[in-house]
Amino acid sequence: xxxxxxxxxxxxxxxxxxxxxxxxxxxxxxxxxxxxxxxxxxxxxxxxxxxxxxxxxxxxxxxxxxxxxxxxxxxxxxxxxxxxxxxxxxxxxxxxxxxxxxxxxxxxxxxxxxxxxxxxxxxxxxxxxxxxxxxxxxxxxxxxxxxxxxxxxxxxxxxxxxxxxxxxxxxxxxxxxxxxxxxxxxxxxxxxxxxxxxxxxxxxxxxxxxxxxxxxxxxxxxxxxxxxxxxxxxxxxxxxxxxxxxxxxxxxxxxxxxxxxxxxxxxxxxxxxxxxxxxxxxxxxxxxxxxxxxxxxxxxxxxxxxxxxxxxxxxxxxxxxxxxxx
Numbered sequence: 001x002x003x004x005x006x007x008x009x010x011x012x013x014x015x016x017x018x019x020x021x022x023x024x025x026x027x028x029x030x031x032x033x034x035x036x037x038x039x040x041x042x043x044x045x046x047x048x049x050x051x052x053x054x055x056x057x058x059x060x061x062x063x064x065x066x067x068x069x070x071x072x073x074x075x076x077x078x079x080x081x082x083x084x085x086x087x088x089x090x091x092x093x094x095x096x097x098x099x100x101x102x103x104x105x106x107x108x109x110x111x112x113x114x115x116x117x118x119x120x121x122x123x124x125x126x127x128x129x130x131x132x133x134x135x136x137x138x139x140x141x142x143x144x145x146x147x148x149x150x151x152x153x154x155x156x157x158x159x160x161x162x163x164x165x166x167x168x169x170x171x172x173x174x175x176x177x178x179x180x181x182x183x184x185x186x187x188x189x190x191x192x193x194x195x196x197x198x199x200x201x202x203x204x205x206x207x208x209x210x211x212x213x214x215x216x217x218x219x220x221x222x223x224x225x226x227x228x229x230x231x232x233x234x235x236x237x238x239x240x241x242x243x244x245x246x247x248x249x250x251x252x253x254x255x256x257x258x259x260x261x262x263x264x265x266x267x268x269x270x271x272x273x274x275x276x277x278x279x280x281x282x283x284x285x286x287x288x289x290x291x292x293x294x295x296x297x298x299x300x301x302x303x304x305x306x307x308x309x310x311x312x313x314x315x316x317x318x319x320x321x322x323x324x325x326x
Contacts (some may be wrong), residue, residue, distance in 0.1 A: 003159070004064050007073030007099075008033040009271075010132040013043040015098060016055050017115040017136050017214040018160055027064055029102065034059050049136040069094050069159065069221065073125070075272045076101025076110060076181075082135050083117045092296045094152055096145075096171055098126040100180035101274050125151055125173050127180040128231040129239035131246075135165065135228040142230040146176035168231060175227030178218045182282060183237040184275030186210035189298050190241035191252020192309060202215070206295070207241050209240045214291040217282070220291050249277040256309055263303060276303060294319060 003019055005012045008028025008152065016024045026043075028034055033043055037057035042050050064070055064086050074082055078101045086270050089123075095118065106113070111123045128143030130258045135141055145153050145167045160167065189210065195201045196239055209236060218228040227233060240246045251273045255261045268271055283300045286293045298316055301307040 001069070001159075001246040002067045003069045003071070004063070004067035005073060006064060008037075008043065008045075008071060009070075010043070010046040010136075011098065012073035013046045014047055014135040015045060015073065017049050017051060018162055018165055020052050020054045020065055022054060022159055024055045025063055025067070026055065027059075027061060029056060029059055031055065031059045031062075038169070039299055046136055064088060065090060067093060069096065071098050071211070072110075072114070075099065075100045076274060078105060078279055079103075079110060079143070080113050080117055081326040085116065087166045088118045088120060093120065093122055094122045094155075096124045096126050096156070097177075100127060100177070100184065101278050102177075102181050104281045107281045107284050109174055109181075110144060111173050111177065116294055121227060122149070122158075123173070125176045125232075126167075127176050127236065129235040129237070131243070133245070138162070138164050140164045142168065142231055142235075144168050144170050144176050144227075144230060146171070146227075146232075147175045150190075167286040170224075170227055170230070170232075172224045172227040173212075174221055175218055175223030176232045177216060178221065178223050179233030179236050181274075182208075182217060182234070182279050182296075183233075183240045184246075184273075185279045185282060185296055185299055186214075186237060186275075187240040187246050187248035188252035188255075188273075188275045188279075188303075189295055191244075191246075191249040191254070191304075192256040193252075194244070194249070195253040195256030196309070196313075207237060210241070211237055212293055212296055217286065217293065220289050221285075239314075247271055247273050251276070252284060252286075270286045275299075279303065 003022050003024045005016055006027045008030050009028055016026050036044055103113050125146040130141045147153050158165050174315035175191050215228050244250050254266055279300050298312045302312055
């Protein structure tokens with residue numbers, strides 16, 4: 001059984017450690033990371049993860065061709081470009097998307113992007129509330145695995161073979177991606193409340209109303225409400241908005257606690273902040289489908305239209321009073 005992981009970041013390495021009862025190959029364009037994994041048994045980007053002899057690494061993308069199971073842990077906006085460089089022709093190869101986001105240019109969900117590029121229909125989603133460092137420390141974690149084939153879910157469960165990493169099945173591929181993508185936008189908003197010291201009340205209200213927007217968006221895209229209320233939706237939103245371990249939350253805190261922040265410089269100073277990019281795609285979709293998402297739009301205006309954060313907050317607080325369930 002050959003398992004490949006495209007992406008040499010912290011999440012890909014955490015998954016590799018989980019799967020290390022099997023032969024696992026991490027495929028990364030960073031030759032220094034590949035060398036560190038092969039010679040020293042660890043990825044310098046990820047603490048607490050020492051690999052056994054089953055885990056190897058390569059910078060050769062063509063190694064992906066022969067994998068039975070191929071996990072994608074790339075930044076969402078790079079998936080199309082990377083996969084277009086390799087012909088994945090292995091019959092019955094299972095692709096598992098463990099990245100979170102929506103492609104900006106096409107406004108497409110990642111399963112559609114992958115299927116378009118690879119012509120493979122065996123595409124699955126792994127998503128949920130999980131920080132890579134905690135997964136690599138074998139701390140209890142639960143996630144959702146979405147697939148059109150329950151047998152694939154059962155096989156994946158056997159591969160992970162770890163009681164501290166629980167996987168729940170769903171057949172809702174679109175719904176499973178929505179929470180993981182949108183929660184990064186609202187994590188930026190949560191970080192802003194932290195940076196401005198707006199208090200726990202404000203953060204709780206923000207998370208709750210953000211979830212309303214995610215639910216609206218999900219229903220408009222045909223997602224099951226049960227999925228949005230599950231681990232990949234509500235679970236991921238709560239985790240990401242509640243901790244500065246989240247790059248998106250940290251980003252929001254920084255831009256709100258800095259006088260005249262240079263957003264491009266802040267982005268360069270930390271790892272990929274998916275919410276910054278995803279909000280562009282979500283704004284396009286919401287405008288097209290006329291989905292009411294005032295918090296999302298507020299974040300978009302702060303990031304791309306240089307609106308004053310305080311003015312945006314005032315506008316949100318001055319919105320007309322309405323029934324909560326609408």
